[in-house]
Structures are given as structure tokens and as C-alpha cells.
Amino acid sequence: MWKPLKVIIAREFLHNLLNLRFTIGLVLCFMVTVACIIILSHDYRQELTDYSRRVNLHEEFLSKFAATEGISVFQMTPKEKPPERFRPLIIGIPGNDTQDSLDENPLTILFPHLDFLFIVTIVMSLLALLFSYDAVTKEREKGTLRQMISNSVSRTTILLGKFLGGAASLLLPFLLALLVGVLCINLNPNIQWDGSAWAEVGLLLAASLTFIASFYLLGLMVSTWSRSSAVAMLNCLFLWVLLVLVIPNVGPYVSAQLRRIPSIRETERREEEVKRACFETRQQRRKEFDEQFRGKYGRLFSQFEALGFGDQVDNRKKVEELAAADSQFKAMVDAFRSELARLGQEGRTAQNNALGELWADLNMKAAAQTRLAKSLAAVSPLADFVYVARDLTGTGLRSLKYFAESMQDYMFRFGKYVSGVEAEVKAAYKNDPTPEGGWPLDLRDHPRLVFREEPLKDKLGAALPYWGILGLFNVVFFAGAFAGFMRYDVR
Amino acid sequence: MLKSIIKREILSNLLSYRFSIMTVLSTTLTLASIFLMYRDYGLARENYEVLASEDAAAVIPPTPLSIFAKGLEENLCRAYALSLGERISASSKQQSVNDLFKLFTVPDLLYIIKVILSLCAMLFAFDMVSGEKEAGTLRQSLSGSLGRPILIVGKWIGGFTSFILPFFLAALLGAIFVSLQPKVAMGPQDWARLGLFLLSSVIYLAVFFSLGLLISCLTHESSSSLVVSLFAWTLLVFLIPNLGNILARQLVEVPTVQQLELTRRHIALSALMEVNRLPDWPERKTRLEQARSEQDQLTEDYRNRFARLVTLSQNITRVSPTAAFTFLATDLAGTGIAEERRLKQAVVQYLSERGDDQEPDRPRFSYQRTSCRVVLGRGGLGNFLILVLFDLLFIAATYVAFLRYDVR
Numbered sequence: 100m101w102k103p104l105k106v107i108i109a110r111e112f113l114h115n116l117l118n119l120r121f122t123i124g125l126v127l128c129f130m131v132t133v134a135c136i137i138i139l140s141h142d143y144r145q146e147l148t149d150y151s152r153r154v155n156l157h158e159e160f161l162s163k164f165a166a167t168e169g170i171s172v173f174q175m176t177p178k179e180k181p182p183e184r185f186r187p188l189i190i191g192i193p194g195n196d197t198q199d200s201l202d203e204n205p206l207t208i209l210f211p212h213l214d215f216l217f218i219v220t221i222v223m224s225l226l227a228l229l230f231s232y233d234a235v236t237k238e239r240e241k242g243t244l245r246q247m248i249s250n251s252v253s254r255t256t257i258l259l260g261k262f263l264g265g266a267a268s269l270l271l272p273f274l275l276a277l278l279v280g281v282l283c284i285n286l287n288p289n290i291q292w293d294g295s296a297w298a299e300v301g302l303l304l305a306a307s308l309t310f311i312a313s314f315y316l317l318g319l320m321v322s323t324w325s326r327s328s329a330v331a332m333l334n335c336l337f338l339w340v341l342l343v344l345v346i347p348n349v350g351p352y353v354s355a356q357l358r359r360i361p362s363i364r365e366t367e368r369r370e371e372e373v374k375r376a377c378f379e380t381r382q383q384r385r386k387e388f389d390e391q392f393r394g395k396y397g398r399l400f401s402q403f404e405a406l407g408f409g410d411q412v413d414n415r416k417k418v419e420e421l422a423a424a425d426s427q428f429k430a431m432v433d434a435f436r437s438e439l440a441r442l443g444q445e446g447r448t449a450q451n452n453a454l455g456e457l458w459a460d461l462n463m464k465a466a467a468q469t470r471l472a473k474s475l476a477a478v479s480p481l482a483d484f485v486y487v488a489r490d491l492t493g494t495g496l497r498s499l500k501y502f503a504e505s506m507q508d509y510m511f512r513f514g515k516y517v518s519g520v521e522a523e524v525k526a527a528y529k530n531d532p533t534p535e536g537g538w539p540l541d542l543r544d545h546p547r548l549v550f551r552e553e554p555l556k557d558k559l560g561a562a563l564p565y566w567g568i569l570g571l572f573n574v575v576f577f578a579g580a581f582a583g584f585m586r587y588d589v590r
Numbered sequence: 591m592l593k594s595i596i597k598r599e600i601l602s603n604l605l606s607y608r609f610s611i612m613t614v615l616s617t618t619l620t621l622a623s624i625f626l627m628y629r630d631y632g633l634a635r636e637n638y639e640v641l642a643s644e645d646a647a648a649v650i651p652p653t654p655l656s657i658f659a660k661g662l663e664e665n666l667c668r669a670y671a672l673s674l675g676e677r678i679s680a681s682s683k684q685q686s687v688n689d690l691f692k693l694f695t696v697p698d699l700l701y702i703i704k705v706i707l708s709l710c711a712m713l714f715a716f717d718m719v720s721g722e723k724e725a726g727t728l729r730q731s732l733s734g735s736l737g738r739p740i741l742i743v744g745k746w747i748g749g750f751t752s753f754i755l756p757f758f759l760a761a762l763l764g765a766i767f768v769s770l771q772p773k774v775a776m777g778p779q780d781w782a783r784l785g786l787f788l789l790s791s792v793i794y795l796a797v798f799f800s801l802g803l804l805i806s807c808l809t810h811e812s813s814s815s816l817v818v819s820l821f822a823w824t825l826l827v828f829l830i831p832n833l834g835n836i837l838a839r840q841l842v843e844v845p846t847v848q849q850l851e852l853t854r855r856h857i858a859l860s861a862l863m864e865v866n867r868l869p870d871w872p873e874r875k876t877r878l879e880q881a882r883s884e885q886d887q888l889t890e891d892y893r894n895r896f897a898r899l900v901t902l903s904q905n906i907t908r909v910s911p912t913a914a915f916t917f918l919a920t921d922l923a924g925t926g927i928a929e930e931r932r933l934k935q936a937v938v939q940y941l942s943e944r945g946d947d948q949e950p951d952r953p954r955f956s957y958q959r960t961s962c963r964v965v966l967g968r969g970g971l972g973n974f975l976i977l978v979l980f981d982l983l984f985i986a987a988t989y990v991a992f993l994r995y996d997v998r
Contacts, residue, residue, distance in 0.1 A: 120817045138836050153852050164863040179848050205662045213832035333611050348697040352626045362637050
């Protein structure tokens with residue numbers, strides 16, 4: 100079996116190599132990949148410079164203006180994620196930090212990004228179909244398939260040979276272009292990738308090969324179920340449009356219709372309603388409480404009420420004097436204050452619980468909608484590959500969430516450090532009058548934000564299910580091609 | 591003679607498998623897209639009604655034409671207000687919490703036409719000549735008294751008519767569906783814009799159809815035509831618009847929005863800190879005014895550079911008919927870059943004049959989207975003419991190529 104298989108692989112490989120589509124594929128891959136990587140590397144350098152400038156602005160602000168009073172030192176803390184290390188390959192998803200800016204850049208909305216994901220999902224998937232749609236039909240039309248099968252070559256061997264030889268000829272331009280691109284990245288002094296980054300590149304490449312192979316097998320499958328190359332081509336392109344252009348983009352919108360959730364603004368409006376309702380309840384309970392005390396203490400309570408319950412500074416002294424003079428008055432005031440504190444605490448707890456439930460409900464619905472959207476889109480190999488690629492390289496939603504958690508942790512550590520320094524300074528100058536603007540703080544040793552990527556193990560764990568689905572597509576399409584070819588009429 | 595060729599072409603297409611696939615694709619996608627985007631418009635409308643009832647500072651209702659070309663509608667329909675330090679901020683809180691929208695493209699009719707139907711148009715035409723040559727029927731057709739000019743014109747008209755008809759009917763059905771919905775109120779201007787949008791779509795698709803036919807006249811095998819057609823499609827639809835934007839960014843340096851916001855904040859906070867150390871009010875006032883002037887200058891500089899970037903980007907990317915069509919369609923729908931810029935200017939003017947005035951009888955923010963005539967006058971007609979020019983160029987090239995075509 101091996102000799103005929105090797106011969107078929109070599110034949111398929113050479114046949115494709117001498118074809119116009121290989122030349123076109125090679126030119127396209129090279130042109131786009133190399134141009135993309137060079138331009139994105141340049142962008143990455145600019146973003147790194149930009150990010151450093153923002154960090155320096157923060158340091159400058161802290162050194163000039165950090166003080167015990169006045170503007171909070173947290174105002175200038177850079178909250179944006181540093182540029183992803185895979186930015187030269189894949190453009191990350193923007194965070195929410197500048198969405199409220201009037202000057203947000205709208206250009207990126209009108210045209211999709213051109214990066215490695217585009218090259219694999221659009222260019223390579225299309226090329227894969229182009230290489231494979233007539234793998235069987237063309238040979239049948241030329242009459243060579245009949246000749247091959249009339250010898251002692253099994254159909255399985257032929258199919259396997261076509262897949263391996265064809266896929267190899269398809270992947271050659273892609274791998275060559277990628278090699279040149281990766282070389283450019285390696286030679287760039289601004290891009291320092293460590294061992295784990297290269298491991299991620301390797302995994303990304305493996306995922307890309309899985310994705311491209313799935314489309315090659317799809318084309319092969321369609322070819323084994325069609326009688327002519329023209330019909331096979333139309334069917335392939337129809338499926339490509341569905342799987343690449345339609346299903347992934349429609350998924351989020353369908354999920355938004357099936358699992359409706361209120362917008363954040365709508366939830367904020369409900370939040371205000373809850374707060375208003377809680378406030379009215381508190382007012383009502385306070386009235387009842389006052390009535391209760393009036394009924395119990397009579398004249399004493401009226402006296403206390405006339406002094407505004409000691410809430411104002413002037414009246415507080417009078418209340419203290421009366422309490423010192425009259426033990427009954429004192430007992431009433433203590434009981435009143437204790438009950439009021441308990442009432443206040445109850446009210447706050449009730450409000451917090453109601454608000455917590457409201458936001459938890461929104462978050463739960465949002466998570467359900469996102470899960471549904473992800474599941475619907477996962478029917479397309481493109482969506483699966485996008486999830487895998489973005490999770491592995493830290494350029495996706497998971498990475499944004501991870502950064503948000505890291506940022507929270509950093510703000511906690513930074514806040515703790517600043518409180519410590521403030522406490523020391525206040526203790527040192529406790530006997531001196533505080534100058535206007537407060538005592539200056541020396542925050543030179545403050546903790547710096549050093550964002551470390553999520554461990555590869557965790558990223559892989561998140562990516563594996565979708566990678567598994569991609570693998571499943573390969574198996575299904577190969578099984579379909581096998582079934583089609585076994586029944587194929589070669590005459 | 592021409593009529594019989596057109597009739598023959600239409601009939602042979604109607605009975606072909608290709609026509610069935612394209613019809614199913616274009617009809618299903620057009621109707622599904624309009625339905626989905628109509629539902630999305632409904633959600634946007636609900637959000638607007640919540641904000642309008644709360645008397646938000648500056649917010650405009652979504653336009654019904656965003657059902658067909660969403661463009662920058664989400665940006666346009668944000669609520670703008672003055673925040674701390676008289677900074678104008680846009681609320682992003684009307685938007686969806688589903689982050690998956692960030693990963694994929696909006697499937698509006700504009701996307702369906704510019705990406706999917708343009709591919710379909712090329713696939714309809716790529717083997718009209720080379721395929722007939724392979725089958726041997728081209729030689730037969732020309733062996734009689736039939737002239738090449740009549741044959742190629744007949745093929746173009748017959749082929750394009752059979753391609754565009756299903757899409758046109760689907761788009762018309764979609765428009766009727768939208769007009770019957772109670773949530774959608776389309777005035778005469780909106781209908782005029784929609785009409786122009788559909789007309790420009792037809793011309794845009796004709797560009798790709800002509801290009802497919804041209805490639806067919808330049809090659810002798812349908813497999814070669816297919817490969818070259820797909821290469822040309824990828825180049826015109828994806829590569830040139832994107833590379834054009836990237837190139838523009840290399841030529842006009844614009845700082846990022848994060849940089850701009852942080853620098854503005856730094857100026858404001860530095861001024862506030864310094865002001866505390868100044869002895870009297872006139873000096874404090876001068877320092878605050880100086881800071882505000884610095885911020886305004888920084889913002890002005892950023893906006894000027896950004897405007898130059900947008901203009902350069904548009905000029906470079908117009909080399910691709912897809913980019914020209916995108917700009918035209920979004921401008922006609924009132925969801926384009928020019929509309930966004932105009933709205934921001936109106937918001938800045940309104941909020942600067944209003945300041946912190948909380949009086950209930952202050953004039954509310956009102957804004958009318960650009961009229962059709964102005965859209966056409968300010969570059970819309972230029973984009974339209976670019977599409978027509980591409981059409982004429984490809985049709986002329988097809989004509990010349992076919993006259994010299996070896997049919998043996």
C-alpha cells in the first residue's frame with residue numbers, strides 16, 4: 100500500500116505545484132503575510148512607545164503631585180492593557196477603557212482588520228477549497244481516475260494520497276510565507292519572545308493547520324459527491340460563504356434575539372428605581388419609628404426632636420448636656436441612636452441585596468447570551484479557530500478578563516502601599532498643622548504593574564474544546580469524502 | 591439579434607444549477623439580514639426611548655436606514671454629556687454586554703452586498719466566455735453571422751439581468767417588510783436614500799460582474815478564470831481597503847485615543863494641584879484657563895490630524911470599488927464617517943453653549959441627519975462616479991478583450 104500511496108502523493112503534489120493556482124496562492128500568501136507582519140510589527144513598536152509614554156506620565160504625576168490631600172493618586176493610574184506580545188501577528192480586541200471618549204477612532208469599524216487571523220480564515224480557507232474542489236471530478240472528466248482504479252490501487256489509497264499530496268502543496272506557500280514573517284519578527288529588536296511565546300506560536304501554527312485541513316477535506320468531500328467540477332466549485336463556494344461569512348457573524352445577533360437582555364443603561368435605570376423604592380421604604384420606616392418613640396417617651400422625645408435629634412453640631416452639645424442632666428433622657432437618646440443605626444444598617448443591607456440581585460441577574464443573562472452566541476457560532480470552523488487562536492495568543496475576550504483581574508489585584512496592592520505611606524507620613528507630622536494640599540508623599544518604591552500572560556496550561560485548557568471541534572470537523576469531512584468516494588461512479 | 595442573445599442567455603441561466611444556488615443564497619441572506627438588523631434596530635430604538643425619557647444631555651434616535659447599512663450607527667446613537675472638568679464623554683452603556691459582537695462583523699445588507707454578492711457576481715460571470723470556449727459552443731456561435739460585439743453585449747445584459755433579479759426582488763420584499771413595521775417610520779427622504787442605496791448596489795455588483803467577464807475573456811480555461819477571479823476579489827474586497835487604511839496611518843501620525851485622554855487628564859490634574867498652591871483667585875483662574883487652553887489645543891491638534899488621516903485613508907482606499915461603495919452606502923444611510931464627524935461637532939457646540947445649565951426649560955439637543963442632496967454634493971457623487979467609472983472601464987476592457995479572443 101505504501102508505494103502506490105507515495106506515488107499518488109508525489110503526483111498530486113507535483114501536479115498542483117505546476118498549476119496556476121499554486122502560483123496565485125504563493126503570491127497571495129507571501130504578499131499578504133509579509134506585508135501584514137511588517138506593518139503590524141511597526142504598529143506594535145508604536146504602541147509600545149505610546150504605552151511607555153503613558154507609564155512615564157503616571158510616574159511624573161506621582162513624583163510631582165502625590166500628597167495626603169487633594170487629587171487622588173489613582174486618577175492617573177494607567178488602566179489600559181499593555182500591547183499584546185502577539186500584536187505583530189494578531190490584532191487584539193480593544194478594551195472598554197476609551198469607549199466613552201468623544202474621539203474614539205471609527206475607521207476600524209467600517210473595515211475588518213488585516214492580520215494573521217484574516218490570512219488563515221479568509222485567504223487560506225478559500226485557497227484550500229480552490230485546491231481541492233476538483234481533486235476527484237477533474238480526474239473523472241479527464242478519464243484518468245478510471246485508469247487509476249482499473250489498476251490494483253485501492254480507493255482508500257487514492258483518497259488518502261490526494262488528501263496528503265494536495266494538502267502538502269497547499270501548505271507549502273503558507274509555511275514559506277509564515278517562515279519569512281516569523282524571521283522578520285525574530286530580527287526585530289523591539290519584539291522579544293521567550294520560550295513560552297514560541298511554544299504558543301507552535302500551537303497557533305498547529306491550530307491553523309487543523310483549520311486549513313478541515314477546508315481542504317470539505318472541498319475533497321464535495322468533489323466526491325459531485326459529478327462535475329463546475330457543480331463541485333459552486334457547492335464548495337456556497338458552503339464557504341455559509342461557514343466563513345454568514346454563520347459566525349449571524350450568531351451573536353440570533354442569540355441577542357433568543358436570549359434578550361436589557362442594556363446596561365436600562366439596568367441602571369432599574370437600579371435608580373430600586374434605590375428610590377428603598378429610600379421611600381426607609382422614610383416610611385423612620386416615620387413609624389419616630390411615632391413609636393413619641394408614643395413611648397412623649398415629652399422627652401418632643402424635646403429631642405426639637406433639637407433636631409442632635410444631628411447639627413450646635414444642637415449636639417445641647418443634647419449631650421441634657422443627657423448628662425437627665426438619665427431618662429440619656430436612656431431614650433441611647434435607645435434611639437441604637438435603633439436608628441440598626442434601621443439604617445437594615446435599609447442598606449436590603450438595598451445592597453436588591454441591587455446585587457439586579458446586577459447578578461444582568462450578568463447571568465449576559466453570560467447566558469454570550470454562551471449561546473459562542474455555541475451558535477461554533478457550528479462554523481472559522482469561529483472555533485478564532486476562539487482557539489485568540490485564547491492561545493492572549494488576544495481575545497479571555498485575556499481581557501484576565502487583565503481586568505490582574506488590574507484589580509494591582510490596584511489593591513497599590514492602594515495598600517499608598518495607605519501605608521500616608522499613615523507613616525501622617526504619624527511623623529501628627530503634631531504639625533497640615534499644609535494646604537496635604538503632606539507630599541514619596542511613592543518612588545510603589546509597586547509597578549507588570550502584566551504576566553496567563554500560563555500556557557490554562558490557555559490551552561480553554562482552547563482545547565474548540566480545537567477538538569475543529570478536529571471533529573476534519574474527521575466528519577474525511578468520513579464524508581471516504582463515503583462519497585467509495586460510492587463514486589468513475590465512468 | 592441582440593434580443594435573442596439576451597433571451598438565450600437569461601433562459602440558459604435560469605435553468606442552470608448556478609442560478610439556483612445564487613438565488614437561494616442572495617434571497618435567503620438578503621431577507622435574513624434585513625430581518626435580523628430590523629430586530630437590532632428595535633433594540634436600539636428601545637434604548638433611545640429610555641434615554642430620551644430621562645432627558646439625557648445629547649442623544650439622537652437611530653435611523654431606519656441603519657437596518658440596511660449599520661455603519662457607525664452605534665457610535666452615532668450614544669448619549670453625550672459633560673463630565674468632570676467639562677470633558678464631553680459618550681456613554682457606551684446602551685451597547686450590548688455580549689462581547690462576542692467584538693469578534694465578528696455586522697451582517698447587515700451592506701456587508702452581504704459588498705462581500706458575499708460581489709463574490710457571487712464574479713462566480714456568475716467567470717466562465718461565461720472561457721467555459722463556452724471549453725464546451726465548443728463559442729466557436730459555433732461565432733461561425734455564423736453573429737458579430738462579437740453583439741455577442742458580448744448580449745452576454746453581459748442577459749447574464750447580469752439573471753443575476754441581479756433575485757437580489758432586487760429580495761431587497762424589495764425586505765424594504766416592504768420594513769415599511770410595514772410599526773416601529774419603523776420612513777419619510778420621503780429615507781425612501782430616496784434607500785432607492786439610491788439600491789441603485790449604487792446594482793452598479794457595485796455590475797463592477798464585479800464585468801470584472802468576472804473580463805477575466806473570462808482574458809483566460810482560456812474556466813479553472814484559470816476561477817483562480818484569477820478569486821484572487822482579484824480578495825484583493826479588491828479585503829486587501830486594498832485594509833492596506834489603504836494601514837498605509838494612511840503610516841503617512842499621518844496620529845496619537846492613540848488613550849494617549850490623548852491621559853495627556854488631557856494629566857494637564858487637568860496638574861493644573862488643579864498647582865492651583866491649590868496659588869495664593870489668590872485671579873492667579874488660580876488664569877492657571878485654570880491656561881490648562882483649559884492647553885487641553886483645547888491638544889484636542890484641536892488631534893482632531894485636525896485625525897481628519898487628515900480619514901481624508902487620506904478615504905482617498906487611498908477608493909482605488910477599490912468596495913471602499914468607494916462602503917463610503918457611499920454609509921453616507922446615504924446617514925451612518926458614515928462624515929455624519930459622525932458632523933454630529934460630534936454639533937454635540938461639542940451644544941454642550942459648550944449649555945455648560946452646566948440644569949434649567950428645565952433649556953433648549954434640548956436636536957440634530958437632523960445630512961440631507962441626500964448634501965451627501966451627494968460632499969463626496970457621495972464622487973464615490974458614485976468612481977463605481978460607474980470602474981464599470982465602464984471593465985466593460986470597455988471586456989469588449990476589447992473579447993474582440994481579440996481566440997475562440998479555437
